[in-house]
Amino acid sequence: MNRRRRLGRTALVLAVLLVALSGSAAAPATLPGGRGTITDRSVEWPTWPQWRRVLLLEDYNTRLVLLGTTLLGCAAGTVGSFTLLRKRSLMGDALSHATLPGIGIAFVATTFAGGDGKSLAVLLAGATISGIVGLAVILFVRNATRVKEDAAMGIVLSVFFGAGVAVLGIVQQMETGHAAGLTGFIYGKTASMVPLDAQLIGAAGLAVAIVCLLLFKELRLLCFDETFGASRGYPVIVLDVVLMGLVMAVTIIGLQAVGLILMIALLVVPACAARFWTERMSVMTIASAAIGAVSALLGASLSALAPNLPSGAMIVLVATCVFLVSMFFAPSRGLVARAVRRRRLESKVHRQHLLRAIYERLETAGNAPLRDDSRASAPVAIEDLAPMRSWSRRQLEKQIQQGERQGLLRTEEGRTVLLTPAGCREAAGTAHRHRLWELFLIRYADVAPAQVDRDADAIEHVLDAQMVAELEALLRQQDASRAVVASPHALDRPAGPAHGSTTP
């Protein structure tokens, strides 16, 4: 029940997130004086030449942009899988927001010094320095005061971003040049990518891949068990700095394509999606890189088709789609697979309740089947089964039909029911497990006999063969291979109040 409620809440949160995400893509920017694409959000259906240009990679610029963003997505996905497992995902968010004042200040300073303030190298250098300062502030506040890490990140994230917005505001007032290019860093703007940018991304991506490959084992140890790593002499701080350095590198090269607000999504979402599909960290890292690459490729393509939609938002939306698919449909860890497993267990529980009820009626009548029976049982009146548990007549009939479909029982003229040989075996086995557990509770756990029926109710469905063997040995049940042990309490006891606790 609880789990279902949690599921509902998760779905709700995700829906809100999606709306918010698409909202952020569609809402006009509030930044003062933003020009060109930042305030212009009119979306037109792409024309045929646009489709062709993007899909067939006809022009050089599109090829460049798609290659650059794909590499970026790949690098971010790789690094993201480590930060996710290190539980430092939000660090990337604080870092990217902390880069904004650096961008503004670098622009102002270089322009005043007579240089080209819009040179990418200058701006990214400013961003890097500012990001490192932000990181240092987080660590200082965390270590020197009683403020916890999450609060310290919140402070740095908002204060640095606010400062950055203020600096950009000042830049607008300057006569030396407008800052239209700078605001592109906030939402991401791939269209302005030049070969040098793609090369930069490629080089950084390669460096990230090499570091991750070489230090995979060490980073995995850091993420899994930092204390043990430290006891073996691994410099935890150095490894953390390396990891943060990777995040930094990816964030800086991603500023242009994805924008600093949404950069975090490229670090978190592919890794989270990948986690659903595998239980191996190496596979997860590769899958995360692949999901990041595909999301970036598709997102950038969409943005190229509709140039007024920022690439960052598009990339994030595509990544989120992959995440949602993973969350619901991944085998084993996905929500659907889990629901199916739960459903299967529930139906097994209901089935075995019915079988045990039939078994107990048969036993009372002196016709108890054996656990390795090869004959069908004697018939039992459905009328007699009704008071065995707190089930409604309808539930009982539905369960009987279910049992018939599974070949465990047969009805005769709608009035009586009998167990097939397979039904006999499962019914006797269930009753046997139930009673073993009851005996165990009475003898070893000091549970009152009147209470054990309900306590054993949930356990009988999950006891495996090994546990049954252990119980039999413990309780010294002779001839345990055939017969069902006797019930430790009277069977004609009325059913207890609502067997609600049947799902383990």
Next chain:
Amino acid sequence: MAVSPIASPQPFADAPAGAAPPLSIYDLTVAYHNRPVLWDISVDVPAGQLVGIVGPNGAGKSTLIKAVMDLVPRAAGRVQIFGKPYKQNRHRVGYVPQRESVDWDFPVNALDVVAMGLYGKIGWCLPVRRKHRRAALAALERVGIADLAQRQISHLSGGQQQRTFLARALAQDADLYLMDEPFAAVDAATERVIVDLLQELKRAGKTILVVHHDLQTVVDYFDHVILLNMRIVAAGATRETFTKDNLQKTYGGKLTLLDQAAEAMRQAERAS
């Protein structure tokens, strides 16, 4: 560090003279946020023995073994492993952390975890190779769960997870083992496996220091015992040391002065 009002306890009387003991702690004091959690610990752990560390919650048992491995900063004191600082003899120490200290939903299998004990031998940047995997599997074999090697660790039972951690320490092939609550919340089968393993290690001449919480089993499991409650109340052969009187001192009699002094130091730190 100020001189403690508590008299230093006697070290183990039967510690062999001559050869450096596996673990020698002298005058160790550890403080968190300036609040001392361990006062003036001095003890020599004799070689080839099974030693239990026993004391109430918050007595500093885990902190003690972490301080031995330089995992928490020492305010004062000295620790030696076979006569050398921990840093130089790290490879001779095997560590089993508390099971709750990690996230068991991590995407690795039991073999991956055990192989972590071999990283020191493998070296930086090199992958885990076949022979290491074989060694890891052998370690899992020793704790009886080799068949679960490929299982993701969240699909292991609590006892199996504990055995995985033990196997990781075994893979290190150390001479001194430090184990933090290996018996905590494990099933009976695992408990038997661990007890047998401890005996086996002891027969092989290893020294094992075990943080333990179950007073019922102390006499059965350990040759020596260290009774700890922020300071060493008593240390020595279990038979002589694990007495009602000493337990009373460890668990019952709260040393209010020690608490008060620690609290005063904390307040002073706050005020400054």
